[in-house]
Amino acid sequence: MDRAQAHTWLTTAIEEARLGLDEGGIPIGAALYGADGTLLGRGHNRRVQDGDPSLHAETAAFRAAGRQRSYRGTTMVTTLSPCWYCSGLVRQFGISRVVIGEAVTFHGGHDWLAEHGVEIVLLDDAECAALMRDFIAAHPALWNEDIGVN
């Protein structure tokens, strides 16, 4: 896809990440765009805010989009490389493309998704990386909890 378009869509995910940060949460945001470019759903990690470990940014955006008959042609945009949980979501539902803000602070399952035919657009966004780097430095235990490291 066009990288300028990817960057534009990423701004929605970054807005979500910043909303999460302002709420005292983990600053990861995501948005699901339809094949025609319509925004279907957006959301951010809600572990802290709702005490809900199932709401990663990608699953929050997926949930916000509601029931869809097909995910063909859709794009999941996320500020951070998707973990196995969120990568599994993408693979199971046939989401066609993932736009990733950065994969420096955390490297999830996007290589596996690429092997299984998902288009991966990996941006090297400094703002996304700074958000996570600062958060991890300040709250290492919370971050580890969110990715199941202990």
Add this chain to the structure above:
Amino acid sequence: MDRAQAHTWLTTAIEEARLGLDEGGIPIGAALYGADGTLLGRGHNRRVQDGDPSLHAETAAFRAAGRQRSYRGTTMVTTLSPCWYCSGLVRQFGISRVVIGEAVTFHGGHDWLAEHGVEIVLLDDAECAALMRDFIAAHPALWNEDIGVN
């Protein structure tokens, strides 16, 4: 693990699947047990009931368990082989074991989990299989929507 114990735990997941069926939903249930055998959370697929595609049985049980510092030693019990989304959940959070009612009507990611060190206890439960077989025959489109087939 002891298979009699696995069958006992499976009854909780089957109860959840039947609750879902009674609500007009997809009859898949799950339960998360702690390392000491405590029931941490239980739930069932809520796509129809809540219009929420993110709540598969396993993610519902995981959510119901709330935040946990570690999933080491925990067991996810599910009436049906976990899809990629739910398999990704198990891998990311380090859930140690998955007890599966049946993998005949749907074969998800449990072989992949076994390759990555998760203990898989595959029961060949006739009740679980009958629940899904009847449901899929009656509602094929809804089932396909739930697993992203279109």
